[in-house]
Amino acid sequence: MSQMSSIAKESTESILKLSTEAERREHRRHDMETQEITVDRWEGGRRSGKNFGKIVDISAGGLRIRTNQQNVQPDHQIRVRMELPAYAGISPFITRGAGISPKTEWTGWMSIARVAKVSRDEYDVCGRLMDMDEIDRGMLGLYLSTQPLAA
Numbered sequence: 001m002s003q004m005s006s007i008a009k010e011s012t013e014s015i016l017k018l019s020t021e022a023e024r025r026e027h028r029r030h031d032m033e034t035q036e037i038t039v040d041r042w043e044g045g046r047r048s049g050k051n052f053g054k055i056v057d058i059s060a061g062g063l064r065i066r067t068n069q070q071n072v073q074p075d076h077q078i079r080v081r082m083e084l085p086a087y088a089g090i091s092p093f094i095t096r097g098a099g100i101s102p103k104t105e106w107t108g109w110m111s112i113a114r115v116a117k118v119s120r121d122e123y124d125v126c127g128r129l130m131d132m133d134e135i136d137r138g139m140l141g142l143y144l145s146t147q148p149l150a151a
Helices: 002-022 134-144
Strands: 038-042 050-058 062-067 077-083 093-095 101-103 105-117 123-129
Touching (some): 062 105
Antiparallel strands (some): 038 050, 077 105
């Protein structure tokens, strides 16, 4: 009987190890390229952002932006503003204060992890959304669950 339980334990451990290795992402990516949603880059004391690029794919933890700006490097942190349209009655973020209300925009820091040249004048900038509240991250995850998954 103990040999049988030992075999079962080893099988369970190997299955858990395989499932952990197979899923290396904390959050699922969702394809948003066809929606042509823009992201603004906010710098310094400016009150308004400057168009940075378009969202290619997004997850509750990060995003990939297609841009023509060349001055972005891995390990940089940039301030971004994105506005996602409400979908299926779900807003991607919420406002807290006197009450909780839905909102469609978020402004915060993105830590650049990778920059890849995709054509002569275009780059994919990938990074993590750094200072997002957990409740906004959860709402974004719920919102994205209604969107198609990225490959």
